[in-house]
Amino acid sequence: MSVPTIKTGRRDFLKTSGLATLGLLIGLDAEAKPKNLSRSKAIPSDIEINTFILIRPDNSITIINPRPCMGQGTIQSVPAMIAEELEIDLASVKIIQSDGKRKYGAQTSGGSTSIRNLWLPLRKAGAATKEMLVRAAANRWNIAIDLCYASNAKVFRKDTNASLTYGELVEDASKLDMPTEPILKKKHEFKILGKTTKRSDLAERTTGKAVYGLDVEVPGMVYACILHSPMIFGKLISFDDSETKKIPGVLHVLRCERAMIYRTTDSVAVIASNWWAAKKGRDVLKATWDHSGLDKTLHNEEYFGRCYKAAQSEGIRFEESNDFSAKFNAATQKLDVSYETPFLSHVPTEPENATAHVKPDGTVELWAPLQGPGETLEEVSKYLGIPTVKIKIHVVLMGGSFGRKAYMDFIKEACFLSNKIKLPVKVIWTREDHIRQGPYRPGMVSHMQGFVEEGKIVGYHHHVIGESILGQVFQGLEDDQPEPWIGGEASVQTNKYRFKEAHKVSWTNVKTEIPIMWWRSVNASNLGWGQECFIDELAHLAGKDPLQARMEIIEDERFRKVLNTLAEKTNYDQKLPEGSGRGIAIVNSFGSTVACSITVSKFGTGVKIDKAVAVIDCGMYVNADTVKAQTEGNIIMGITAAIKPGIVFKNGVCQQSNYDNYPIMRISEAPEIEVFVMENEEAPGGVGEAGLPPVAPALGNAIFAATGVRVRKLPVNIGDVNSR
Amino acid sequence: MASYKINVNQKVYNLKADPDVPLVWILRDYVGLKGTKFGCGIATCGACTVHLNGKPVRSCQLRISAVPANAEFTTIEGIGEKSLHAIQRAWNELQVPQCGYCQSGQIMSAVALLKKSPDPSDEEIDAAMNGNLCRCGTYDRIRKAIHLAAKLENNLQSSIKK
Ligand code: FES
Ligand code: FES
Numbered sequence: 063m064s065v066p067t068i069k070t071g072r073r074d075f076l077k078t079s080g081l082a083t084l085g086l087l088i089g090l091d092a093e094a095k096p097k098n099l100s101r102s103k104a105i106p107s108d109i110e111i112n113t114f115i116l117i118r119p120d121n122s123i124t125i126i127n128p129r130p131c132m133g134q135g136t137i138q139s140v141p142a143m144i145a146e147e148l149e150i151d152l153a154s155v156k157i158i159q160s161d162g163k164r165k166y167g168a169q170t171s172g173g174s175t176s177i178r179n180l181w182l183p184l185r186k187a188g189a190a191t192k193e194m195l196v197r198a199a200a201n202r203w204n205i206a207i208d209l210c211y212a213s214n215a216k217v218f219r220k221d222t223n224a225s226l227t228y229g230e231l232v233e234d235a236s237k238l239d240m241p242t243e244p245i246l247k248k249k250h251e252f253k254i255l256g257k258t259t260k261r262s263d264l265a266e267r268t269t270g271k272a273v274y275g276l277d278v279e280v281p282g283m284v285y286a287c288i289l290h291s292p293m294i295f296g297k298l299i300s301f302d303d304s305e306t307k308k309i310p311g312v313l314h315v316l317r318c319e320r321a322m323i324y325r326t327t328d329s330v331a332v333i334a335s336n337w338w339a340a341k342k343g344r345d346v347l348k349a350t351w352d353h354s355g356l357d358k359t360l361h362n363e364e365y366f367g368r369c370y371k372a373a374q375s376e377g378i379r380f381e382e383s384n385d386f387s388a389k390f391n392a393a394t395q396k397l398d399v400s401y402e403t404p405f406l407s408h409v410p411t412e413p414e415n416a417t418a419h420v421k422p423d424g425t426v427e428l429w430a431p432l433q434g435p436g437e438t439l440e441e442v443s444k445y446l447g448i449p450t451v452k453i454k455i456h457v458v459l460m461g462g463s464f465g466r467k468a469y470m471d472f473i474k475e476a477c478f479l480s481n482k483i484k485l486p487v488k489v490i491w492t493r494e495d496h497i498r499q500g501p502y503r504p505g506m507v508s509h510m511q512g513f514v515e516e517g518k519i520v521g522y523h524h525h526v527i528g529e530s531i532l533g534q535v536f537q538g539l540e541d542d543q544p545e546p547w548i549g550g551e552a553s554v555q556t557n558k559y560r561f562k563e564a565h566k567v568s569w570t571n572v573k574t575e576i577p578i579m580w581w582r583s584v585n586a587s588n589l590g591w592g593q594e595c596f597i598d599e600l601a602h603l604a605g606k607d608p609l610q611a612r613m614e615i616i617e618d619e620r621f622r623k624v625l626n627t628l629a630e631k632t633n634y635d636q637k638l639p640e641g642s643g644r645g646i647a648i649v650n651s652f653g654s655t656v657a658c659s660i661t662v663s664k665f666g667t668g669v670k671i672d673k674a675v676a677v678i679d680c681g682m683y684v685n686a687d688t689v690k691a692q693t694e695g696n697i698i699m700g701i702t703a704a705i706k707p708g709i710v711f712k713n714g715v716c717q718q719s720n721y722d723n724y725p726i727m728r729i730s731e732a733p734e735i736e737v738f739v740m741e742n743e744e745a746p747g748g749v750g751e752a753g754l755p756p757v758a759p760a761l762g763n764a765i766f767a768a769t770g771v772r773v774r775k776l777p778v779n780i781g782d783v784n785s786r
Numbered sequence: 787m788a789s790y791k792i793n794v795n796q797k798v799y800n801l802k803a804d805p806d807v808p809l810v811w812i813l814r815d816y817v818g819l820k821g822t823k824f825g826c827g828i829a830t831c832g833a834c835t836v837h838l839n840g841k842p843v844r845s846c847q848l849r850i851s852a853v854p855a856n857a858e859f860t861t862i863e864g865i866g867e868k869s870l871h872a873i874q875r876a877w878n879e880l881q882v883p884q885c886g887y888c889q890s891g892q893i894m895s896a897v898a899l900l901k902k903s904p905d906p907s908d909e910e911i912d913a914a915m916n917g918n919l920c921r922c923g924t925y926d927r928i929r930k931a932i933h934l935a936a937k938l939e940n941n942l943q944s945s946i947k948k
Binding site for chain 2: 131132133134135260261264265267268269270271272273274276277279310311336337338339342409410411412413459460461462463464490492493687691692694695696697698699720721722725726727728729730732733734735
């Protein structure tokens with residue numbers, strides 16, 4: 063499957079699709095209602111019409127995918143929702159990636175929203191299109207609509223079995239009105255959705271043919287390697303490029319800037335005819351920086367010190383049922399402990415890169431692995447002061463992202479440099495740039511208090527402490543305001559646990575200059591650790607089995623089913639051999655619930671991870687295999703986050719730089735994995751992130767079960783669980 | 787700048803480059819074969835794995851001037867050119883890739899493993915594949931797919947013998 067980027071406007075769309083004659087063109091309006099655009103005089107380059115489906119007289123079908131693919135499979139799962147209702151075979155469809163223009167609506171792959179938000183609009187568009195084609199056939203045959211049905215891009219008549227292809231019907235259909243309330247299929251009628259489908263885009267990822275950002279080549283392009291400050295926010299005083307200029311291939315040495323969302327930092331770019339020369343030139347560049355103060359503010363110990371101090375005082379109350387403190391003070395069986403999660407780097411295997419061409423005629427072309435073409439278009443337009451209509455974005459495959467490629471600093475660097483020299487410039491970061499420059503998942507502390515009565519967990523307080531993405535990056539958090547993003551699972555309202563006596567959630571914003579950002583599953587990965595390990599601790603305090611103790615405080619049937627399924631699939635009742643331990647955890651995030659079980663066995667002074675099992679309830683879903691693959695990936699990334707080094711700033715400098723000192727899990731450490739997907743008819747939940755949060759606590763609880771050591775601070779050294 | 791001649795996928799390329807340019811960039815930007823990826827530059831991720839006379843090497847570590855005269859390189863583009871290699875078929879069958887960026891390197895290591903050991907154990911797989919990182923976390927499928935590929939190959943061999 064080839065994935066070219068769509069051109070602007072309907073005319074261009076038709077041209078891109080090689081269309082000579084008009085076909086049937088269907089889009090969504092601003093309310094996400096399907097619209098027939100075939101006859102529309104107005105070319106839908108205006109903002110409120112999204113074009114999504116084009117069927118041509120030769121029966122070829124094109125679908126727009128508005129959600130970039132970073133490995134999570136949107137390239138297949140998004141068009142599948144249309145194909146299901148339209149009754150077409152996905153394999154025969156041409157899929158085009160949208161380019162950020164507003165007519166495609168929101169286009170960011172992020173927050174696990176692609177399926178959740180498009181589930182109804184795209185299915186409706188497919189169903190309405192099918193109904194028009196069926197009506198056109200019925201008219202042609204002069205028979206009643208219910209004597210016709212659609213299948214495999216054809217309409218059949220039930221009596222004679224005669225058929226017409228969609229292509230043969232598009233002209234008639236294009237003159238019909240769009241049904242406003244098309245009938246959607248029931249789950250049991252699905253042929254594509256909810257099944258295990260092969261991703262047709264994977265074949266080119268096994269032959270080296272898939273084109274990622276790093277592979278983009280534009281005629282006349284030059285390469286840039288950029289020197290950022292060793293203490294991220296250092297101010298450039300001066301630089302000496304005499305050695306750099308001696309390197310063959312080096313063309314320019316320019317002052318550059320890194321435009322982060324909330325502040326801009328200084329840098330120096332070396333531009334060369336090939337990237338290696340640019341990198342060599344960068345490595346011998348001598349720059350002097352003003353680092354004053356940064357040695358103190360970019361410093362983990364200092365930050366976590368303040369976090370733990372905050373744990374000793376009251377935070378800002380987020381929610382509270384009953385008077386927690388009074389009840390906690392009066393309680394006899396109680397616990398008061400703190401949990402810690404480290405800063406983490408995203409380390410997608412493909413480093414940051416972007417190719418930009420700011421042309422002398424004032425237009426811009428951009429090729430980059432990016433999560434949000436819509437935001438990128440707006441941001442680049444603002445940054446360069448060039449209207450969006452003059453900017454064309456080519457979305458190319460991301461070699462992983464996990465949140466990093468939604469941050470547009472590296473894209474703006476390419477724009478900045480190309481704007482200076484008006485040539486196409488490709489910026490490539492090294493792995494060291496990626497790890498040392500951030501942004502990172504925030505390190506956080508969860509201060510937990512809880513009490514039990516008569517063998518039941520009845521009181522619980524989660525005090526969330528740390529830097530806020532909303533506050534630091536988006537400058538949108540008042541000092542006296544609790545972080546609204548900690549809601550979700552941590553909230554009293556939506557937490558699956560019901561605590562009979564008292565439940566409290568509070569927040570303290572401990573600020574830091576260490577730059578933070580979204581990282582797969584965002585705060586859920588920090589908060590899940592404290593919550594699910596602490597529930598385990600309280601269960602032991604209550605003298606209960608951790609599963610049973612959880613069941614006693616979960617009322618909602620959907621959560622109970624997930625836990626029961628996990629118990630069943632892991633033979634929970636069976637005793638494990640001596641020296642082995644099992645830990646469980648369950649977290650609801652991004653509209654889905656995942657329960658995870660990890661078994662470990664004692665190995666010297668540490669443990670070995672034997673097996674991980676996950677049960678995911680994501681409501682209705684598109685592709686069972688993609689759900690499993692994402693959950694498997696979340697298990698590996700979740701264990702990595704728990705057992706491998708975090709990011710540590712010391713006196714202003716990030717101590718990690720590449721995989722040698724920032725290792726991630728390798729195959730020899732990867733446990734056997736099993737994933738089970740719950741079947742129900744609930745609305746779809748997120749799939750890309752929900753699997754991660756329960757992994758670390760399941761592991762922590764397993765370590766406790768096997769060794770009796772309660773780990774509260776991540777990362778844990780599983781080679782020696784007593785080491786700190 | 788110096789002139790070099792390299793043999794990649796049984797084609798000879800003549801090029802001019804600085805002596806210290808690593809092979810990964812020679813392949814990608816001079817020869818134009820972009821299937822080989824860059825991930826770390828220090829031999830820790832395996833994204834740049836290619837075969838040098840049939841053995842897997844990290845192309846980020848080999849400077850063009852140090853390429854032996856008899857060197858024949860195979861890159862991902864040279865695997866399964868005519869019909870897909872059993873490893874690629876198994877990769878497709880078990881839907882191994884997620885983002886796919888690491889998979890060129892994974893496949894190069896796996897192809898070399900199967901050549902050396904037609905029916906590898908889990909331990910052999912772990913040892914041979916340990917230099918290839920996958921941030922998307924496809925390890926469990928990689929292990930299964932190598933076993934499947936071994937089976938596909940063995941079936942093929944025995945049917946040829948028959
Ligand atoms: S790029 Fe060569 S091993 Fe990572
Ligand atoms: S598939 Fe994405 S890094 Fe391996």
